[in-house]
Amino acid sequence: MNSKRRTLLQTGGGMTLLTMLAAAGWLQPRDALAADAWNAAAFDTKSMDDTFKSLGSGTPAQSKGITFTQTPDIAENGAVVPVGITSAIPNTQSIAILIEKNPNVLTAVFDIPPGTEPSITTRVKMGQSSNIYALVKADGKYYIASKEVKVTLGGCGG
Amino acid sequence: MADPMRIRANVVGDSTEVKVLMNHEMETGQRKDAQGKAIPAWFIQSVSATYNGKTVLSAQWGPAVAKNPFLSFKFKGGAKGEKVQVTWTDNRGDKRTDEATIT
Numbered sequence: 001m002n003s004k005r006r007t008l009l010q011t012g013g014g015m016t017l018l019t020m021l022a023a024a025g026w027l028q029p030r031d032a033l034a035a036d037a038w039n040a041a042a043f044d045t046k047s048m049d050d051t052f053k054s055l056g057s058g059t060p061a062q063s064k065g066i067t068f069t070q071t072p073d074i075a076e077n078g079a080v081v082p083v084g085i086t087s088a089i090p091n092t093q094s095i096a097i098l099i100e101k102n103p104n105v106l107t108a109v110f111d112i113p114p115g116t117e118p119s120i121t122t123r124v125k126m127g128q129s130s131n132i133y134a135l136v137k138a139d140g141k142y143y144i145a146s147k148e149v150k151v152t153l154g155g156c157g158g
Numbered sequence: 159m160a161d162p163m164r165i166r167a168n169v170v171g172d173s174t175e176v177k178v179l180m181n182h183e184m185e186t187g188q189r190k191d192a193q194g195k196a197i198p199a200w201f202i203q204s205v206s207a208t209y210n211g212k213t214v215l216s217a218q219w220g221p222a223v224a225k226n227p228f229l230s231f232k233f234k235g236g237a238k239g240e241k242v243q244v245t246w247t248d249n250r251g252d253k254r255t256d257e258a259t260i261t
Contacts, residue, residue, distance in 0.1 A: 036218070038203045038249075043220040080224045099222060103188060107222040116214050116233040117173065123224035125186065 036111075043106050048133070051098055051105045057135060057142035065089040066134045066145035070121055078128070078151040084121035089138040092118035096137075101130035126151045165258035167242045174236030174260055176207060176214075178229045178244050186221040202227060202246045209233065209242050236260050 042054040052059065069084035085095050095118060097107040102125070112118045118136070126132075129150040136143045161181035168175050180202065187199030201221040207214050214233040236242070238260055245255040 036204075036216070038218055043218075082228075102222055103186075104220060104222065106220055108217060108219045110215065110217045110231075112215070113213055115212075115235065116231065119232065120215075121228070121230040123228045125184075125222045125224050 039109070042109075043104060045105055046103070048098065048100055048105060052135075055096065055106075055109075055135070057137070060135055060142035060144035063089060063136070063143035063145055066136050066143060068132070068134065068145070068147045069119075071132065071147055071149060073148070074150045074152065075126065076152050078126040078153055080123050081126050081149060081151070082121065082123050083132060084119070085134040085136075086119040087134075087136045087138065087143075089118070089136055089143055092136055092138045093140075094137045095120055096135040097122075097124060098133040098135055099124065099126055099130050100133065101126075101128050103127060163244055163246075163254065163256040165242065165244055165256055167236065167258045167260040169236060169238055169260060170232065173232045173234050174209070174242065175232045176230065176242055176244075176258075178207075178227075180227045180229070180244075180246060180254075182225070182227060182246070182248065184221055184223055184225045184227060200248065200250060202248045205229065205244065205246045207231070207242060207244045209236060210240065214242070 045051040045054050065088040067086050069086055070082045071084060075081040083097060087095060092112055094109055094111045096109040098105050099107050107124050110120045131146045131148050133144055133146045164179040166177045182202050183200055185197055185200040187196060189197045191197055199221050202219050204218050206216040215231050240260050241257050242260060243255055243257045247253045
Protein backbone atom coordinates (compact mmCIF):
# COMPACT_ATOMS: atom_id res chain seq x y z
CA MET A 1 0.00 0.00 0.00
CA ASN A 2 2.67 2.44 1.04
CA SER A 3 4.82 1.81 -2.02
CA LYS A 4 1.85 2.30 -4.34
CA ARG A 5 1.01 5.62 -2.73
CA ARG A 6 4.65 6.60 -3.00
CA THR A 7 4.80 5.71 -6.68
CA LEU A 8 1.57 7.59 -7.35
CA LEU A 9 2.83 10.66 -5.55
CA GLN A 10 6.16 10.48 -7.39
CA THR A 11 4.44 10.14 -10.76
CA GLY A 12 2.13 12.98 -9.89
CA GLY A 13 5.19 14.97 -8.86
CA GLY A 14 6.61 14.77 -12.41
CA MET A 15 9.28 12.09 -12.59
CA THR A 16 11.57 12.13 -15.57
CA LEU A 17 10.76 9.71 -18.38
CA LEU A 18 13.68 7.42 -17.61
CA THR A 19 12.86 7.22 -13.93
CA MET A 20 9.25 6.38 -14.78
CA LEU A 21 10.37 3.63 -17.13
CA ALA A 22 12.69 2.28 -14.45
CA ALA A 23 9.91 2.28 -11.89
CA ALA A 24 7.65 0.46 -14.34
CA GLY A 25 10.37 -2.14 -14.78
CA TRP A 26 10.84 -1.35 -18.43
CA LEU A 27 14.36 -0.15 -18.11
CA GLN A 28 17.10 -1.32 -15.80
CA PRO A 29 18.67 1.79 -14.27
CA ARG A 30 22.10 0.58 -15.30
CA ASP A 31 21.05 0.48 -18.96
CA ALA A 32 20.23 4.16 -18.88
CA LEU A 33 23.66 4.90 -17.49
CA ALA A 34 25.70 2.28 -19.34
CA ALA A 35 28.62 3.98 -20.98
CA ASP A 36 29.11 1.44 -23.71
CA ALA A 37 26.17 -0.73 -24.67
CA TRP A 38 27.16 -3.96 -26.38
CA ASN A 39 27.71 -3.19 -30.04
CA ALA A 40 25.20 -5.69 -31.43
CA ALA A 41 25.48 -4.39 -35.00
CA ALA A 42 29.26 -4.83 -35.09
CA PHE A 43 29.10 -8.37 -33.69
CA ASP A 44 26.53 -9.30 -36.34
CA THR A 45 28.57 -8.45 -39.42
CA LYS A 46 29.55 -11.22 -41.78
CA SER A 47 32.25 -9.67 -43.91
CA MET A 48 35.45 -7.76 -43.20
CA ASP A 49 34.13 -4.65 -45.00
CA ASP A 50 30.84 -4.68 -43.08
CA THR A 51 32.80 -5.02 -39.86
CA PHE A 52 34.98 -2.03 -40.74
CA LYS A 53 31.83 -0.03 -41.55
CA SER A 54 30.12 -0.91 -38.30
CA LEU A 55 33.23 -0.03 -36.28
CA GLY A 56 33.74 3.19 -38.22
CA SER A 57 37.31 2.28 -39.00
CA GLY A 58 37.29 2.99 -42.72
CA THR A 59 39.92 0.88 -44.47
CA PRO A 60 42.65 0.48 -41.87
CA ALA A 61 46.32 0.89 -42.80
CA GLN A 62 48.53 -2.19 -42.75
CA SER A 63 50.99 -1.94 -39.88
CA LYS A 64 54.10 -3.89 -38.95
CA GLY A 65 53.72 -2.48 -35.43
CA ILE A 66 51.06 -5.09 -34.62
CA THR A 67 52.32 -8.54 -33.78
CA PHE A 68 50.71 -11.87 -33.00
CA THR A 69 52.08 -13.86 -30.09
CA GLN A 70 51.14 -17.36 -28.91
CA THR A 71 48.99 -17.73 -32.03
CA PRO A 72 49.65 -21.04 -33.76
CA ASP A 73 50.13 -21.50 -37.50
CA ILE A 74 48.08 -24.67 -37.23
CA ALA A 75 45.40 -25.10 -34.58
CA GLU A 76 44.39 -28.67 -33.90
CA ASN A 77 41.25 -27.70 -32.10
CA GLY A 78 39.31 -24.84 -33.66
CA ALA A 79 37.24 -24.52 -30.49
CA VAL A 80 40.18 -23.20 -28.51
CA VAL A 81 42.73 -21.22 -30.49
CA PRO A 82 45.10 -19.02 -28.46
CA VAL A 83 45.53 -15.52 -29.86
CA GLY A 84 47.87 -12.90 -28.49
CA ILE A 85 48.15 -9.42 -29.98
CA THR A 86 50.64 -6.71 -29.09
CA SER A 87 50.55 -3.21 -30.55
CA ALA A 88 53.71 -1.11 -30.63
CA ILE A 89 51.76 1.81 -32.11
CA PRO A 90 51.84 4.77 -29.69
CA ASN A 91 48.58 5.73 -27.95
CA THR A 92 46.84 2.48 -28.76
CA GLN A 93 43.25 2.83 -27.60
CA SER A 94 41.76 -0.49 -28.60
CA ILE A 95 42.54 -3.86 -30.11
CA ALA A 96 39.90 -5.87 -31.94
CA ILE A 97 40.06 -9.46 -33.14
CA LEU A 98 38.41 -10.24 -36.49
CA ILE A 99 38.23 -13.77 -37.87
CA GLU A 100 37.54 -13.53 -41.58
CA LYS A 101 35.88 -16.88 -42.20
CA ASN A 102 33.84 -17.14 -38.99
CA PRO A 103 30.02 -16.86 -39.29
CA ASN A 104 30.36 -13.47 -37.62
CA VAL A 105 33.64 -11.71 -38.25
CA LEU A 106 34.05 -9.64 -35.07
CA THR A 107 35.18 -11.75 -32.12
CA ALA A 108 36.23 -9.27 -29.46
CA VAL A 109 37.16 -5.65 -28.85
CA PHE A 110 39.50 -4.71 -26.01
CA ASP A 111 39.62 -1.10 -24.82
CA ILE A 112 43.06 -0.18 -23.52
CA PRO A 113 42.99 2.67 -21.00
CA PRO A 114 46.13 4.77 -20.49
CA GLY A 115 48.50 2.87 -18.23
CA THR A 116 47.52 -0.53 -19.57
CA GLU A 117 49.88 -2.30 -21.94
CA PRO A 118 48.44 -2.60 -25.46
CA SER A 119 48.83 -6.35 -25.39
CA ILE A 120 46.20 -8.99 -24.76
CA THR A 121 45.95 -12.74 -24.94
CA THR A 122 42.80 -14.78 -25.16
CA ARG A 123 41.41 -17.89 -26.85
CA VAL A 124 38.94 -17.91 -29.73
CA LYS A 125 36.81 -20.29 -31.76
CA MET A 126 37.47 -20.73 -35.46
CA GLY A 127 35.00 -22.49 -37.72
CA GLN A 128 37.64 -23.22 -40.36
CA SER A 129 41.09 -22.17 -41.49
CA SER A 130 41.11 -18.41 -41.83
CA ASN A 131 43.05 -15.20 -41.52
CA ILE A 132 42.85 -13.65 -38.08
CA TYR A 133 43.04 -9.86 -38.15
CA ALA A 134 44.11 -7.53 -35.37
CA LEU A 135 42.47 -4.12 -35.79
CA VAL A 136 44.12 -1.47 -33.66
CA LYS A 137 42.80 2.02 -32.98
CA ALA A 138 45.52 4.46 -31.98
CA ASP A 139 45.18 8.25 -31.77
CA GLY A 140 41.84 7.96 -33.52
CA LYS A 141 43.33 6.16 -36.54
CA TYR A 142 42.98 2.50 -37.48
CA TYR A 143 45.67 -0.04 -38.31
CA ILE A 144 45.58 -3.71 -39.15
CA ALA A 145 47.72 -6.83 -39.35
CA SER A 146 46.82 -10.41 -40.06
CA LYS A 147 47.99 -13.97 -39.53
CA GLU A 148 46.76 -17.07 -41.25
CA VAL A 149 45.73 -19.86 -38.90
CA LYS A 150 44.97 -23.28 -40.32
CA VAL A 151 42.42 -25.34 -38.43
CA THR A 152 42.26 -29.11 -38.60
CA LEU A 153 39.01 -29.43 -36.63
CA GLY A 154 36.52 -26.52 -36.83
CA GLY A 155 35.29 -25.09 -33.56
CA CYS A 156 31.92 -23.46 -34.14
CA GLY A 157 29.94 -26.67 -33.67
CA GLY A 158 27.09 -27.97 -35.80
CA MET B 159 25.56 -18.79 -9.90
CA ALA B 160 28.49 -19.62 -12.19
CA ASP B 161 31.72 -20.98 -10.77
CA PRO B 162 34.20 -18.34 -9.62
CA MET B 163 36.82 -16.96 -11.98
CA ARG B 164 40.40 -17.90 -11.35
CA ILE B 165 42.39 -14.70 -11.29
CA ARG B 166 46.14 -14.40 -10.87
CA ALA B 167 47.70 -10.97 -10.53
CA ASN B 168 51.47 -10.71 -10.20
CA VAL B 169 53.85 -7.80 -9.98
CA VAL B 170 56.26 -7.84 -12.90
CA GLY B 171 58.70 -4.94 -12.75
CA ASP B 172 56.63 -1.77 -12.43
CA SER B 173 53.51 -3.46 -13.79
CA THR B 174 50.93 -6.00 -12.74
CA GLU B 175 50.22 -8.94 -15.00
CA VAL B 176 46.71 -10.33 -14.73
CA LYS B 177 45.53 -13.73 -15.96
CA VAL B 178 41.89 -14.70 -15.73
CA LEU B 179 40.15 -17.97 -16.41
CA MET B 180 36.38 -17.55 -16.49
CA ASN B 181 33.77 -20.23 -16.26
CA HIS B 182 31.18 -19.84 -19.02
CA GLU B 183 29.66 -21.96 -21.81
CA MET B 184 30.09 -19.24 -24.48
CA GLU B 185 27.41 -20.92 -26.59
CA THR B 186 27.48 -19.50 -30.12
CA GLY B 187 23.90 -20.17 -31.06
CA GLN B 188 25.13 -22.16 -34.07
CA ARG B 189 25.02 -25.61 -32.47
CA LYS B 190 21.96 -27.80 -32.79
CA ASP B 191 20.62 -30.25 -30.25
CA ALA B 192 19.62 -33.86 -30.96
CA GLN B 193 16.24 -32.70 -32.29
CA GLY B 194 17.89 -30.33 -34.76
CA LYS B 195 16.90 -27.19 -32.85
CA ALA B 196 19.50 -24.46 -32.45
CA ILE B 197 20.86 -24.16 -28.92
CA PRO B 198 20.38 -20.49 -27.99
CA ALA B 199 23.38 -18.20 -27.85
CA TRP B 200 24.65 -17.66 -24.32
CA PHE B 201 27.90 -15.79 -23.96
CA ILE B 202 29.78 -13.13 -22.07
CA GLN B 203 29.26 -9.77 -23.76
CA SER B 204 31.28 -7.44 -21.61
CA VAL B 205 34.24 -7.68 -19.30
CA SER B 206 35.90 -5.09 -17.14
CA ALA B 207 38.83 -5.15 -14.77
CA THR B 208 39.47 -2.52 -12.12
CA TYR B 209 42.26 -1.65 -9.75
CA ASN B 210 41.89 1.06 -7.10
CA GLY B 211 38.59 2.11 -8.64
CA LYS B 212 40.20 2.65 -12.04
CA THR B 213 39.29 0.56 -15.08
CA VAL B 214 42.43 -1.15 -16.33
CA LEU B 215 40.77 -3.09 -19.12
CA SER B 216 37.35 -3.31 -20.67
CA ALA B 217 36.18 -5.51 -23.49
CA GLN B 218 33.18 -6.42 -25.57
CA TRP B 219 33.00 -10.05 -26.64
CA GLY B 220 31.03 -12.07 -29.14
CA PRO B 221 30.28 -15.78 -28.89
CA ALA B 222 33.45 -16.71 -30.79
CA VAL B 223 35.54 -16.23 -27.68
CA ALA B 224 36.33 -19.78 -26.57
CA LYS B 225 34.40 -21.60 -23.85
CA ASN B 226 35.75 -20.97 -20.37
CA PRO B 227 37.41 -17.79 -21.58
CA PHE B 228 41.02 -17.05 -20.83
CA LEU B 229 42.28 -13.48 -20.75
CA SER B 230 45.64 -11.99 -19.91
CA PHE B 231 46.86 -8.39 -19.87
CA LYS B 232 49.23 -6.08 -18.00
CA PHE B 233 48.85 -2.61 -16.48
CA LYS B 234 51.31 -0.13 -14.97
CA GLY B 235 51.30 0.04 -11.23
CA GLY B 236 49.87 -2.28 -8.65
CA ALA B 237 51.52 -3.46 -5.48
CA LYS B 238 51.50 -6.71 -3.55
CA GLY B 239 48.52 -6.98 -1.30
CA GLU B 240 46.29 -4.69 -3.36
CA LYS B 241 43.30 -6.01 -5.22
CA VAL B 242 42.16 -6.39 -8.82
CA GLN B 243 38.47 -6.97 -9.61
CA VAL B 244 37.17 -8.56 -12.79
CA THR B 245 33.50 -8.41 -13.79
CA TRP B 246 31.70 -10.06 -16.67
CA THR B 247 28.14 -9.61 -17.93
CA ASP B 248 26.50 -12.03 -20.35
CA ASN B 249 23.69 -11.78 -22.90
CA ARG B 250 21.19 -13.12 -20.38
CA GLY B 251 21.99 -10.24 -18.06
CA ASP B 252 23.86 -12.48 -15.62
CA LYS B 253 26.85 -10.90 -14.03
CA ARG B 254 29.79 -12.04 -11.95
CA THR B 255 32.57 -10.19 -10.14
CA ASP B 256 35.62 -11.82 -8.62
CA GLU B 257 38.61 -10.33 -6.93
CA ALA B 258 42.24 -11.31 -6.51
CA THR B 259 45.08 -10.06 -4.40
CA ILE B 260 48.20 -8.98 -6.25
CA THR B 261 51.19 -11.13 -5.31
